[in-house]
Structures are given as structure tokens and as C-alpha cells.
């Protein structure tokens with residue numbers, strides 16, 4: 078048995094142990110290897126930073142886990158149906174979206190999740206970049222192959238947004254808000270960004286990549302000075318560090334549930350959950366659509382995810398993409 082698979086089994090046994098102890102005999106039975114091979118696997122886990130106590134006649138006990146993102150550990154506690162059946166983790170990549178896109182082109186399966194500890198060229202929208210230091214945050218992309226039409230793909234951004242807000246709420250009890258189309262704000266500051274990319278033919282999606290970046294434990298000094306909007310991390314808002322592996326599992330569970338609902342019942346309930354997390358309705362905004370700036374009052378969101386604006390002349394304009402700025406004092 079290869080080491081990653083053996084480690085996944087051992088970590089799962091630790092999670093299932095009532096009193097925390099797992100006997101060497103049980104591990105050796107589950108892995109189908111000798112007791113000395115079990116000891117080697119335990120040493121391998123210790124080498125990765127796991128603190129494991131060995132007590133004669135009781136077995137092994139997991140005392141502490143390192144804050145690393147390792148596919149085996151993520152898998153060990155995951156019970157999702159579609160998302161995360163396959164998880165790949167790397168220490169550093171240019172961009173997890175680029176990695177997932179390449180997997181998509183090579184025929185990678187629906188629900189594959191890729192995660193990096195650090196990105197050297199993390200991507201934002203419209204050629205912008207995403208600051209991605211190591212050891213503190215989450216940079217994750219999901220490869221999906223939904224049978225939906227290409228023009229419905231923007232709806233998937235709302236799905237990731239709701240999943241991120243739910244995972245943050247579950248982690249720290251604070252309700253994050255969404256800012257159309259792809260920002261997640263905590264106490265009014267950007268804590269996460271989403272970037273979806275798609276490969277399609279005229280009326281068929283080949284695959285979609287959902288890119289999710291969440292600032293979990295980033296310190297104030299790690300943010301660049303020239304950010305477009307005020308930014309923050311969960312740690313900065315709550316004073317408490319977030320165990321990253323636990324956060325990933327929560328996020329994947331929410332994504333999975335929302336994705337299954339979306340595939341079965343369409344975008345309605347996802348859009349409704351998203352709209353509840355938004356505080357834009359009724360606000361006066363200016364939207365920079367690159368080719369033009371449109372000003373108006375937000376009256377709602379279309380089924381396709383468009384922002385619906387009522388302009389000064391009473392005309393209603395749906396906007397599919399752009400940067401929103403709230404105009405104060407109106």
C-alpha cells in the first residue's frame with residue numbers, strides 16, 4: 078500500500094476513535110501490513126508535523142495536527158457525493174485555476190478539487206492578481222462538468238459565494254456578506270474572492286473551474302498596500318486562527334450540497350440564498366463595465382445572475398459583469 082493511502086486510513090481511524098486511542102493491531106489489520114510497517118507510517122506522519130503519542134497496551138493517540146493541507150487528511154473526514162471525491166494538493170503552483178483548467182483539458186473528472194499552499198501567480202478578474210502567501214490562506218479550485226448551458230455558468234459563482242459564507246459562519250459564527258458579483262466581505266472588508274472560468278462550445282459546456290481564495294489566517298502585514306478595496310482575514314476579524322483543513326472540509330460539504338440542489342432544482346434556491354446575503358438592493362451604485370459606467374439604484378438580481386439597475390430615466394438595465402461602487406449619501 079502506498080504511503081498517502083495508508084496515512085489517509087490511519088487519520089480516519091484517529092477521527093473515529095472514541096477515546097482517541099487506536100491500537101497498533103487495528104491499524105495493522107486495516108492496512109494489511111506488519112506492526113513494524115505501522116510504526117513506519119506513524120513515523121512518516123510525525124515527520125509531516127503530526128504529534129502522535131504512543132502508549133503501551135493502548136496504542137497511538139493523535140495529539141495535534143499541523144496546519145497543512147494534505148489530500149489524505151482532507152479525504153479522511155469528507156463525506157461529499159460529487160465534490161472532492163478526488164483531491165490534489167501541492168505546496169506551490171502558479172494558479173490553482175490554471176492547474177484545474179489544465180486538468181479539465183486532459184479529461185479530469187467532475188468534482189476534482191485542487192489546492193495549493195501558495196500561488197505564485199494567483200489570478201483575480203480581468204488580469205488582476207490575487208495575493209497568495211504560503212501557510213495561511215486557502216487557494217482552491219474545483220473542476221465541474223455540469224450539463225448546463227454556457228450562458229447559465231455565471232450562476233455557479235453565486236453557488237461558491239453562498240458556500241464560502243456558510244463555511245465562514247460555521248467556523249467563526251460571523252455572517253459574511255456578498256458583494257456582486259464575486260466578493261465576500263467580512264465587516265465590510267474583502268475576505269474572499271471568486272473567479273470562475275469556463276471552456277465551452279457554442280451551446281455546450283466542456284467544463285467549468287470554480288476558483289475560490291479565502292483569507293483565513295493572513296496577518297495585516299501580508300496584505301499589499303495598493304489593494305482596490307479594504308481587505309481582511311478571518312483571523313484579523315475574530316482574533317482566532319482557523320484550522321485550514323477543517324475549513325476546507327466544511328467548504329466542500331456546502332459546495333457539494335448546493336451543487337446537488339442546483340443540478341436537481343435549478344438556480345432558484347441558490348440565487349435566493351445569495352440574495353439574502355447581499356445588501357445591495359435599494360442602494361445607489363455605479364458599475365464600471367469597462368466600456369462604460371452605468372449608474373442607478375439596485376432593484377434586484379436576474380435569474381442569470383445579472384444585477385438589475387433602475388437608471389435615473391426610469392429605464393431598467395441588467396448588468397452581467399462589472400465592478401460595483403456604492404454611491405454614498407443617496
Ligand code: BT5
Nearest residue numbers: 172174199200201202205207208270271288290304305308
Ligand atoms: C477576485 O478578483 O476577487 C478573484 C480572486 C480569486 C482568487 C482565487 S485563489 C484560487 C483560484 N486560483 C486563482 O488563480 N484565482 C482563484 P478581483 O475582484 O479582480 O480582485 C482582485 C483585486 O483584489 C486585486 O487587484 C487586489 O486589489 C485585491 N486583492 C489581491 N489579493 C487579495 C487578497 N488576498 N485579499 C483581498 N484582496 C486582494
